[in-house]
Amino acid sequence: MTVTIDDSTPSMPASISLGEATRVWAKVGLLSFGGPAGQIAVMHRELVEKHKWISDARFLHALNYCMLLPGPEAAQLAIYIGWLLHRTVGGLIAGLLFVLPGFITILGLSIIYALYGQVPLIVAVFFGLKAAVLAVVIEAVLRLGRKALKNRVMVGIAILAFIAIYGFKVPFPLIVLMAGLMGFLGRWWLPKSFPAPASTAADASSEYLIDRLLGQGQLRHTKPSARRAVRITFTWLVIWLLPVGFVIGAFGVHSVLAQEGIFFSQTAVVTFGGAYAVLAYIAQRAVESFHWISPGQMLDGLALAETTPGPLIMVLQFVAFLGAYHHETGLPPMAAGVVGSVLTTWVTFAPCFLWIFLGAPYVEALRSNRALNSALSTVTAAIVGVVLNLSVWFTLHTLFGTVQTRRYGVLAVEVPQWSTLHGLATALAVGAMLAMLRFKIGMGWTLLGSGIIGALSLVLIGHLP
Numbered sequence: 001m002t003v004t005i006d007d008s009t010p011s012m013p014a015s016i017s018l019g020e021a022t023r024v025w026a027k028v029g030l031l032s033f034g035g036p037a038g039q040i041a042v043m044h045r046e047l048v049e050k051h052k053w054i055s056d057a058r059f060l061h062a063l064n065y066c067m068l069l070p071g072p073e074a075a076q077l078a079i080y081i082g083w084l085l086h087r088t089v090g091g092l093i094a095g096l097l098f099v100l101p102g103f104i105t106i107l108g109l110s111i112i113y114a115l116y117g118q119v120p121l122i123v124a125v126f127f128g129l130k131a132a133v134l135a136v137v138i139e140a141v142l143r144l145g146r147k148a149l150k151n152r153v154m155v156g157i158a159i160l161a162f163i164a165i166y167g168f169k170v171p172f173p174l175i176v177l178m179a180g181l182m183g184f185l186g187r188w189w190l191p192k193s194f195p196a197p198a199s200t201a202a203d204a205s206s207e208y209l210i211d212r213l214l215g216q217g218q219l220r221h222t223k224p225s226a227r228r229a230v231r232i233t234f235t236w237l238v239i240w241l242l243p244v245g246f247v248i249g250a251f252g253v254h255s256v257l258a259q260e261g262i263f264f265s266q267t268a269v270v271t272f273g274g275a276y277a278v279l280a281y282i283a284q285r286a287v288e289s290f291h292w293i294s295p296g297q298m299l300d301g302l303a304l305a306e307t308t309p310g311p312l313i314m315v316l317q318f319v320a321f322l323g324a325y326h327h328e329t330g331l332p333p334m335a336a337g338v339v340g341s342v343l344t345t346w347v348t349f350a351p352c353f354l355w356i357f358l359g360a361p362y363v364e365a366l367r368s369n370r371a372l373n374s375a376l377s378t379v380t381a382a383i384v385g386v387v388l389n390l391s392v393w394f395t396l397h398t399l400f401g402t403v404q405t406r407r408y409g410v411l412a413v414e415v416p417q418w419s420t421l422h423g424l425a426t427a428l429a430v431g432a433m434l435a436m437l438r439f440k441i442g443m444g445w446t447l448l449g450s451g452i453i454g455a456l457s458l459v460l461i462g463h464l465p
Contacts, residue, residue, distance in 0.1 A: 016053070016209060018086050018093070024051060025082060025097040031443055032074070032098060032309045033133040037390035039074035039098075039311070041137060044144070045443070047081060048208075054081055055208040056147050060380045065363045067383065068173050069355045070271045071348070072311035075099060079356040084210050084364075087221050091356060099349055102310015103317065107341050109304050110321040114337060118300065120458055126308060128454020130398050131428035132447050135436050137391045145384050153193040154381040157182065161385030166392065167411045175382055183378025194378060224361040236354035241265065243346055247339075256328040259290065260320045260340050265347040271313065282316065292323030313348060320344035399425050424457055 028046055032039040040063065047053045054062075059081075066076040075098050082094025112119055149155045157179060164170040186194030206212050213219050244261035251257050267282060283298045293301070301318035308314070324340030325333045366372050393414070396403045401420030406413050428450050435441040435449075 016085065018090065021082070021085055021090060022093050022097070025078065025094045027444075028078065028094075029097040029099070029101045030309060031447065032102070032311075033129055033447070035312050035390055035394055036072070036074045037137045037141070037387050037394060038133045040077065040387065041139060041143075042443070043074070043077060043081070045139075049143075051209075052207055053085065053209045055206065055211055058084075058208070058210060060144075060148070060383065061367065061376060062360075062363070063383060064176065064376060064379045065359065066356075067176050067386070069352075069359075070269050071352045071355070072313050073172075075311050075349065076352045076356055079353060080360055081210075083356060083360055084219065084222065088357060091353065095349065095353055095356075099310055099314075099345070102308055102314045103341075103345055105308045105310070106304060106314050106317045107321070107338070109308070110318050110337065110341060111334070113300065113304075113318075114322060114325050114333075121455060124454045124458035125451045126304075126454070127425070128428055128450040128452070128457075129447055131422075131425040131454075132432035132450030134395060134398060134429040135432035135446070137394055138433065139437060141384070141388050141391050144387060148377075148380040148384050150377075151193055153186075153190070154377065157378055157381040158385040158388070161382035162388050163385075165386055166389045167413055169412065172386060175386060176379055179378045179382035180372075180375040183375035184372070186378065187374040194374065222361055222364045224365050228361075229358055232357045233354070236350065236357065240347060240350035240354065243343055247343060251328075251330045255330055256292070256324050257330070257336065257340055257343060260292075260323060261343050261347055263290070264316055264320065264344045267316070268348050268351045282319070286319050286323070290323065292327060293319055297322060314345075316348055317341045317345050398422075399429065424453075428453060 024046060028042055031042050044059060048056055048059050062080045062084075063073070063077055066073040066080065069076055075095060078098040079091045079095040083091030086093070109122065112122070145158070149158055161175050161179065164175055165172070183194055206215065210219070214222070244258070244265060247255070247261050248258045253262075263285065283295075286292050287295055287298055298319070301315045301322075302312075304318060305312050305315035318341075320340040320343070321337040324331075325337035328336035328340065330336070331339065396414055396416050399422055400416035400418075401422065402417040403414050404417060406415050432446050432450055435446045436443060
């Protein structure tokens with residue numbers, strides 16, 4: 001599918017084929033390190049800054065919706081923008097390519113882990129990559145902050161959102177809803193402090209591709225349709241749950257594979273607040289209730305998921321692989337592990353496509369509602385605080401070997417143990433920041449160099465950094 005625009009301005013992207021979009025989505029997937037903050041940063045850099053496919057206002061409008069959904073918000077944002085550009089097939093390609101690199105990496109590492117345990121060289125490479133991603137994460141916070149925090153009230157809301165989620169562990173969706181309510185009411189009480197966000201109106205002369213396409217009436221699939229909504233719901237419920245039914249029929253409802261399919265299907269609809277908010281629950285059930293893995297194996301899985309491309313929720317794939325590998329009797333261990341890994345990834349991400357394909361047309365329609373649209377400025381400011389929290393969490397757990405949680409009444413704050421500061425990780429993070437921000441070296445080259453340095457450090461010093 002190719003969309004062409006009659007535009008004589010050479011600096012504007014005049015058209016984009018599905019093949020070109022596929023190459024960009026593949027790049028986004030391969031560079032999606034660093035959890036939600038890093039992944040959102042990569043997409044913003046590629047789609048807004050570099051290719052100018054989508055404006056800041058539309059990007060943040062879509063992100064606000066994805067933050068309210070269960071599941072990995074960054075993966076859903078990719079599906080949303082892919083759907084905007086090339087309908088269902090575009091959303092499928094964007095979502096699959098966002099997940100595929102991480103899936104292949106985690107599957108390969110799970111097989112190696114099951115056979116040999118931790119492999120130091122692989123750990124060292126991902127150590128280097130993880131440190132370099134900090135530059136991407138910090139850049140994302142700065143860029144979003146400059147665009148979203150237009151006055152002192154917005155800065156204050158971002159700070160409040162950060163304190164709420166970092167210190168009081170308030171869930172993402174509740175923060176977003178409260179911010180939207182503040183913006184909605186603030187529009188009447190203090191209109192100068194709560195302005196409407198940057199316009200997301202379609203504009204045939206816009207420098208951003210999607211805005212121009214909408215302005216010329218070429219994206220008719222963004223219009224809501226009740227008949228389409230019913231069809232989408234039925235189709236994706238079948239796609240989501242059919243493999244689970246097949247496994248139950250083949251191995252029995254009490255088999256490990258069936259239990260994984262059922263449990264992780266349930267998890268997919270309650271993971272509000274991102275992966276960080278539900279990992280403790282998942283770890284408790286996997287270790288203490290189902291006895292699929294040990295606490296040490298759960299920590300190893302988290303370390304792999306944090307340092308590989310793709311959403312952090314990919315740790316479920318590792319858990320499912322080991323659970324089926326060690327405990328499923330209906331198949332050989334390796335085959336059981338691979339089936340458990342594929343099934344769990346399927347039921348984790350299939351709902352993401354359902355939420356986007358069903359809800360995105362209605363979210364797009366809400367852009368014309370002035371009252372709701374005015375609340376987005378406040379929601380966007382709160383999102384900056386949320387992304388800042390993710391950045392702080394990622395920074396602490398990358399640069400320090402030990403991070404402790406200290407409680408002051410109802411306040412819980414993560415404090416690093418300074419004696420465990422990783423000198424090499426800090427140096428790599430600073431070097432990556434200088435490379436990308438000062439010398440404008442590409443993200444891919446920066447990550448590659450950091451991964452090589454991580455591997456060389458193992459060779460030179462004889463142990464993990």
